[in-house]
Amino acid sequence: MASLKTVLYLGVCLSAWIITTADxxxxxxxxxxxxxxxxxxxxxxxxxxxxxxxxxxxxxxxxxxxxxxxxxxxxxxxxxxxxxxxxxxxxxxxxxxxxxxxxxxxxxxxxxxxxxxxxxxxxxxxxxTNISVVNFNVVVVNASRVILNITDPLSGEHDTGRQLSIRDILKKNLKYKISYYKSGSTGKRDIISNSTTAEVSKLDAGQSYCFMVAAFIPSRPKSTQQGPWSIQQCTPGDDNVLQELSLAACVGAVFILLTVLVIIVTVTVLCCRRRRQRNTFQSSAPV
The missing domain is CATH 2.60.40.10 (Immunoglobulins)
Structure with missing residues (x-):
């Protein structure tokens, strides 16, 4: 019995030692x-x-x-x-x-x-490396031509204390893909710009157009060629102005009609009251 207890004690000690050593x-x-x-x-x-x-x-x-x-x-x-x-x-x-x-x-x-x-x-x-969303603005030159001014994203790299842009690193390999469409249409067109200034011409006069821009590096593998699309920006069109004018004209016309109607009803009521008053006075006068 004593030997069995000794064996069990040794087994417990050996297990604890193994666990501690493994730890x-x-x-x-x-x-x-x-x-x-x-x-x-x-x-x-x-x-x-x-x-x-x-x-x-x-x-x-x-x-x-x-x-x-x-x-x-x-x-x-x-x-x-x-x-x-x-x-x-x-x-x-x-x-x-x-x-x-x-x-x-x-x-x-x-x-x-x-x-x-x-x-x-x-x-x-x-x-x-992934390229972040680019910022740009649209300048309307005339009825059929706009210019997009694109800002190169800054990189995490520095050189002699100056933070480099991604163009400083990618140089001529950096291009921008521009996607645009006529407002209200489903057909899109894509063009590639080699610089941060891109001109889009031959647009339909008086129409609103919407634009999106993404960094594009054709020398890369397809999986990393294009960055995410930017937020969409649209130009104003004559149609929008006409719609706003038409809405304002309708509101004005309704207001005028209501005003005229109120005046007519008011005048009619007043005339009826006066006529009743005259009739009442004539009937009550002595013969």
Whole structure:
């Protein structure tokens, strides 16, 4: 009986030791790693089990060796801003996130084991960053011609203290797709502009037209060639003015008719009262 208790006690102690050791040796690797990039602001995002471990992000391309991100050495959060580090932008990069213990007694002697690393998919900023919605305004030149003034979105990149626009980076590869249609019509037309100033001519005089603009980069793969469409902007047309004038005329005519009707009814009532008063006076007078 005593030997059985001893065996059970040893089993419990061994199990507790195994669990404790496994807990100590557990390394929470980064998972669900993905790139988030808009207008060349580049962020690497991942998920992990909460712990006291730290994370260091390294990156490389086919043309360069692995190097650590200067902003993401032994960080505790699960995202890394790599904007300004992945240069040149027109290269394909891969990142690795290495899990490190919470405390390092000697950084130089610590071996970042490959089994504690997680790798991202490849990413080319020049070809894959999303482009935001563009702003523009429409200037009516004459009855059949308008000019669209488009504003290049700003990028996340800086050079000598100046924030670059996406045109500074994409240069001649950046174009704008313009879609427009006559108000009330379902037929749309698309044109491509090479610059931020686009002229649309041969419009039907007196008609209202609506326009939308999107960044367009034909040198890219189809999945990232076009940015989102802008908010629609429409020009005023003569039809709208005529409709407004017609509505105002109708309202005015109704008002005048009601006024005349009120006057007629009032005059009629007054005349009837006077006539009754005269008849009553004549009938009551002595013969």
């Amino acid at each position: 100590e040796n557990f390394v929470p690797k980064a998972e669900n790693i993905h790139w988030v990039s808009l207008d060349f602001k580049i962020v690497l995002v991942w998920t992990t089990i909460p712990s006291d471990h730290k994370y260091t992000v390294w990156y490389s391309s086919k043309e360069s060796d692995w190097r650590p991100s200067q902003n993401c050495i032994r960080i505790s959060h699960s995202e890394c801003d790599l904007t300004g580090e992945l240069r040149p932008l027109d290269r394909t990069y891969t990142a690795t996130i290495k899990t490190e213990p919470a405390e390092l007694y000697d950084d130089d002697d610590y071996d970042l084991d490959v089994s504690h690393s997680s790798y991202s998919t490849s990413f080319n900023p020049y070809r894959e």
